[in-house]
Amino acid sequence: MAFPQAKNESNLDKAISTDSDWDAVILIAPDHQHLNNLTLKETIDAHQRIDARVGTDCMLLIASGIAGGRLVYAPTGELNRGFDDVRRFGDAAKKAIVMARDAGARNPLLVVSGVPENDDFAHALEVAYLGACQALWQPLEAREALNEAEIEPVQSIGLYAKGKLDMDWLQAVEAGRRLARDLCGTEPERMAPPRFAQYCEQAFADSAVKVEVISDDDTLRKDYPLLHAVGRCSVHVPRHQPRVIRLEYTGEGEIQQNLFFAGKGITYDTGGADLKTDGHMAGMSRDKGGAAAVAGFMQCLARFKPKGIRVVAEIGAVRNSIGSDAFVADEIITSHAGVRVRIGNTDAEGRLVLADLLSHLREQAKDAVDPTLFSVATLTGHAARTYGPYTAYVENGAARTHHCGDKLTRVGDIWGDPGEVSRSRREDFDFVRPRTKADDVLSSNNGPSATTARGHQFPMAFLTIASGLIRHDSNAEVPLPYVHVDIAGSGVEGGDWQHDSPTGAPVVALAARYMGF
Template sequence: MGFPTAQVLDNYHAAMTGDFDAVIVVGDFAQDLPEDFADFIEQAAQLDKRVGKQALLVAAEVPGGRLILAPTGSLERDYDDVRVIAEAAGTGARIAQQAGSSKPLLVVFGVPQQARYGQAEAVAYWGACQALYEPLEAREALGEAELETVSSIGIVGALDARWLEAVEAGKRVARDLCGTEPERMAPPKFAEYCQQAFAHSPVRVTVIDDVQQLQHEYPLLMAVARASLGVERHLPCVVRLEYKAPQPEQTLLMAGKGIVYDTGGADVKTGGHMAGMSRDKGGAAGVAGFMKTVALMRPDTVSVVAELGVVRNSIGAEAFVADEIITGHSGVRVRIGNTDAEGRLLLADLLSHLRSEAHQYTNPQLFSVATLTGHAALAKGPYTALIPNGPARVNAITDNLWEAGEVYGDPSEISWSRREDFKFVAPRTKADDILSSNNGPSATTARGHQFPMAFLTIAAGLDKHGSDSNKPLPYVHVDIAGSGVEGGDWQHGKPTATPVASFAGCYLHR
């Protein structure tokens, strides 16, 4: 499986007969302590004033003799959320691993009876797994068994181990695909990883890698890929993932940005800003991760179809340049404003494909997921930005995703699409239908993460499916540029696997 399995127990006493070798206690130590550990904790506090203030290991009469105290601090303030439990559990899990534990038990206590903490134990397990995850390159070079030494994690609570593991499996796929360096995860190898991840599963994988077919069906994507065509190992592809529910009541149509390396193209990134651009495939990685959870949960009523555009934005004589006018799959003529605004181009073609077939599916909802703009990171910090169109707003899709993110530790914030965004990308002459971007960085552009959603709406033909149309299609653009890696460190930070948990919690868990 590659990550710690989940062993669910009804209470701590059941663990006494198990083979756990450490206990991690997570909670606010200023509140009533769990009865089974109160004496040990109080004795430790007499000797060490750090108890309850920082994570510590103390000797105690518990399985393995190791009691790890992982304080969360207050959980009652207006601005507190369940992520603090994930972080404390992760810190405790690392201490347990470093101490030699391979089968720790997680005990979460003192959680307020509030909706935002409704999945606290599940989030604690995922937080521990996040902390224990090691990069794919490291596992392949040094051996998975040598690095990931925790084989299972016990959790006390009313939980479903299958659900916990399905979400974590999806998160692991997302981390691997997002975080792996650009040669190991070049487009053909990205596709190969997906084929292996979904082998013998109900998810059908189709890899479109014929250059002529791609040029015909995905012209904007192939403009981005043009300078990479001379290098065989960098050749682009579209990875299509399909899960058909037995009794579909809803269909998610998802486009994922998979730029395996973004040099900026002809508008080359300078001043050290190219470092970390192997993670510009985080959107496609997150969609593939969610599909892994779908494959394991096999929902009866939710179908999912995803297209991932997997491309390298290279520099060279064949690179596309600003001022070019390229007709996309939708028939919309796009004037290139800046070649570093490449992700929206491939997303437009992917969304156009999904839009054109949406009528085949039951209750379709469209999503684009991407590490798209520095502005999203600046405006939202570590939160995913959700930008809905009119039908999505009417159907409360972003509200539901926001709520799921709060409960499952994968938070987001909602932005709105406005008339200024559509005016920003309007054509200046009749030579084209839309402008892809301005010339400046998104982070210094007013509404820099909102106006790309307007571009995508028009360039994908979704402007014909608004609330004022005969065939409205709900569409949400999901920008994970601020939330995709821990601490906003795109070169060294560990991928967060967003938005796997929020989508899984919203659409798969009832």
């Protein structure tokens, strides 16, 4: 699993010279008038005199006195307005690296300049590198079918910084994002549940992350009853049979913090008996983005090996198929936590998978040091409608007390992986209340989440009840902070779930929060 290796350069004059090993220079800046390097400034001035686009558009400039004879100048635009953020550098880098690649560069040097001197832009260079890697990624199927070296030809990216960068941390994060993109962005047969599990086993082989795959149907039926119900119609097709993938990382030294992740891995979502219509099924092979992000974060841990932290993840890889054995609305299924769940809509399947995973994790978290639980999912269109391209963090009371969401959004902002904090409220619990004595909770209403009031918040109330976490909120004897993470808006660039590239969100925010930044 290759990606452009980041290499630190501290001498700009030497790095941009024709004697260096770099074959192009990429400059990302709000403008070039402030530049101290005369070679770069004079090159841009000369081109600007004959082409007014220079300084306004991303441009490839011929530069005989510069490494590789190529200078790609990518302006960020203004940076001093209240709504500007570090993603300006990441966005510019995406355009610039594609232009450099298409011009023949294989080892470009990345230079950022004119960075505002405040904490919000402190990681502009690293964000630019991550943006470049995002733009260069090609789907796994393409890399397997074609020559990987030809479709992903960029081998390394130089990062000019006056001080030392933590390259190990940065490359661990990109390795995690790449795994997340591969798992999320791959078509439903290549990444059906058994092959999803196999890819995880391969990714973590001989690493610091232990992998256990549960495939026995009787075990899944007994220990993960809601998850099994979602996959019930797929059981008779061996290549589609459900899997639970357990990943565990334990850092060296005394464990001071425990994190527990549940990942929604719906490898294809037909909607089940409540079938998706009007073209809404396209892109549903990417309903496994939450599971992909969880695996991606575990890859970051495997590469960077932070001390004093233990992370346990359970991923539910399931296909929500349609057929004679499909589960249907009105069924009442008892969850792993012993909660009787009435099915409101079979297209609200992800929360069923997550509830059983969370119940297992809850049992471990009760006795752990400083635990926090997360569920990560492409769960609701409402999250995308509410927050656009931002990750939604929905907290329970215990998580709000610990400012879990606020801390994640803060690091996400400065690392270009932003989110918004949301709250679980009494209306959400009332929404899923039982209507009869026959059940304990309703999984969902029977309408689109995007047109349902509090459509991304009430599923968290369901998860809290169905998993048993309601017994561990802020007023409990053993409170367990829990954050539901909805990436329906942030999981792909541009919002086209069938065609746009997966982002790996919120891998960077999680890594920045829990791996040393």
